[in-house]
Amino acid sequence: MNRRRVIQGLSGLALGMSGMPLAVTAAPRGSRRPHVGVIGAGIVGASIGMHLARAGALVTLFERTAPAAGATRNSFAWVDPWTLDLHYQQLRLRSIALYGRLDRELGLGMVWGGYIDWGASAAEARDVRDLAAALEGTRFAVRSLDAAQFRQLSPAIEPGPFAAAFYSGLDGHLDPVRVTGCFLAAAQRHGAQLKYPCEVTDVATRAGRVTAVVTREGVTPVDHLVIAAGVDTPRLLRMLGEELTLAHAPGILAHSVPGPVVTRMVYDGPAGLEFKQMADGSIVGTDSEQVPNLPQHALIREQPVDFPDEALRRQHGERILARLAQVMPAARGVALARLTLGFRVLPTDGLPIVGALPSSANAHVVATHSGVTLAPIMGKLVSEEILAQRHDLILAPYRPERMLRRSTVV
Numbered sequence: 001m002n003r004r005r006v007i008q009g010l011s012g013l014a015l016g017m018s019g020m021p022l023a024v025t026a027a028p029r030g031s032r033r034p035h036v037g038v039i040g041a042g043i044v045g046a047s048i049g050m051h052l053a054r055a056g057a058l059v060t061l062f063e064r065t066a067p068a069a070g071a072t073r074n075s076f077a078w079v080d081p082w083t084l085d086l087h088y089q090q091l092r093l094r095s096i097a098l099y100g101r102l103d104r105e106l107g108l109g110m111v112w113g114g115y116i117d118w119g120a121s122a123a124e125a126r127d128v129r130d131l132a133a134a135l136e137g138t139r140f141a142v143r144s145l146d147a148a149q150f151r152q153l154s155p156a157i158e159p160g161p162f163a164a165a166f167y168s169g170l171d172g173h174l175d176p177v178r179v180t181g182c183f184l185a186a187a188q189r190h191g192a193q194l195k196y197p198c199e200v201t202d203v204a205t206r207a208g209r210v211t212a213v214v215t216r217e218g219v220t221p222v223d224h225l226v227i228a229a230g231v232d233t234p235r236l237l238r239m240l241g242e243e244l245t246l247a248h249a250p251g252i253l254a255h256s257v258p259g260p261v262v263t264r265m266v267y268d269g270p271a272g273l274e275f276k277q278m279a280d281g282s283i284v285g286t287d288s289e290q291v292p293n294l295p296q297h298a299l300i301r302e303q304p305v306d307f308p309d310e311a312l313r314r315q316h317g318e319r320i321l322a323r324l325a326q327v328m329p330a331a332r333g334v335a336l337a338r339l340t341l342g343f344r345v346l347p348t349d350g351l352p353i354v355g356a357l358p359s360s361a362n363a364h365v366v367a368t369h370s371g372v373t374l375a376p377i378m379g380k381l382v383s384e385e386i387l388a389q390r391h392d393l394i395l396a397p398y399r400p401e402r403m404l405r406r407s408t409v410v
């Protein structure tokens with residue numbers, strides 16, 4: 001059977017995946033505002049929907065589960081410029097600047113506390129210095145710290161063995177579920193419709209253009225489509241005859257119960273220990289380089305599936321909190337609230353995929369790691385491309401062509 005189901009013509013009845021007739025939702029008429037369908041209401045889809053709606057488009061967001069249900073909910077949600085690729089760094093810096101404005105306009109509740117990177121060994125010290133050098137010569141230059149300066153700047157942390165550190169005042173962090181909700185609420189204030197739970201099961205095309213989005217509720221005609229479906233993006237693209245492979249990259253985070261707020265910074269410490277404290281005082285951390293290689297992880301290493309049992313989940317959570325307690329007195333004795341397991345939306349070259357599809361003149365795709373950091377700039381630039389045909393050169397290295405292959409299997 002043709003996996004790339006092409007639904008010809010939208011007058012009358014269309015057939016759904018089950019072969020049952022589907023209702024055809026009336027296209028928004030009496031207006032020249034383009035109707036854009038956005039698949040996925042994670043932080044990236046929500047930002048795109050908001051920017052489109054604010055710029056005057058009619059927007060329908062289709063979300064399979066619930067807003068922020070994918071990678072977004074399970075994100076560490078650190079907003080940061082950190083990469084050694086200077087072009088990519090510019091994209092990230094532009095997004096951070098937009099966050100500043102959106103935070104003031106929409107009350108995102110962001111925590112702008114800066115960032116400390118520190119290492120305990122000679123090898124880690126080298127990495128710390130390389131990263132610090134990445135912003136040298138810019139107006140965002142970082143400050144190197146010795147052990148005494150570290151403790152003075154961040155008295156809530158006891159770093160232990162210390163080789164090198166720097167402080168950046170640029171970084172922030174956020175609650176990804178809250179911020180996604182703020183973006184969606186702003187989109188809805190500008191007339192966007194948010195449909196969930198509402199899984200997109202097919203995409204209709206005619207003569208190389210997307211004509212409609214198909215869900216179990218019916219067929220919704222669209223003038224333009226944006227696919228921002230996280231790790232499910234390849235499945236949606238296959239409906240349009242495009243093949244994309246994403247890397248499989250699980251990540252866990254321990255969340256403690258709330259307590260007194262002792263720091264507003266994000267920390268990247270020795271052996272992959274990353275942590276922050278949310279505005280409500282809960283501590284969120286991970287120890288990516290220390291996760292034990294257990295046989296129970298076999299399936300998780302291959303597919304986006306949940307932990308096989310709660311005991312294993314708790315074991316990871318308690319290990320991370322114990323590590324945090326070594327460097328953060330406020331973490332000593334705090335209880336685990338939850339341990340999340342998320343799957344990064346990770347293109348195989350590590351860089352964003354954003355832009356129009358080669359095969360469909362009116363369809364865009366956005367699939368990116370660091371989607372929390374990049375959501376504002378992705379929303380702005382994708383909206384400008386669709387509504388004003390304005391193509392910002394900063395996106396040139398990230399176009400989908402470099403990663404997509406035309407499907408041969410039908």
Ligand SMILES: Cc1cc2nc3c(=O)[nH]c(=O)nc-3n(C[C@H](O)[C@H](O)[C@H](O)COP(=O)(O)OP(=O)(O)OC[C@H]3O[C@@H](n4cnc5c(N)ncnc54)[C@H](O)[C@@H]3O)c2cc1C
Pocket residue numbers: 039040041042043044045046062063064065066067068069070071072073074075076077078079080198199200201228229230231232233236250251252253342343344345366367368369370371372373374
């Ligand atoms: C452990 C971890 C730590 C991270 N840390 C950071 C960090 O510190 N900083 C940072 O910037 N980024 C970080 N990221 C990455 C960031 O969280 C993601 O890049 C971002 O959340 C991706 O957002 P998204 O909207 O593209 O995808 P998602 O949040 O996955 O949203 C996609 C949505 O599409 C929906 N969907 C899928 N298929 C369909 C369909 N057929 N029909 C309708 N809806 C569908 C899903 O239900 C989902 O809600 C981290 C990620 C993880 C997992």
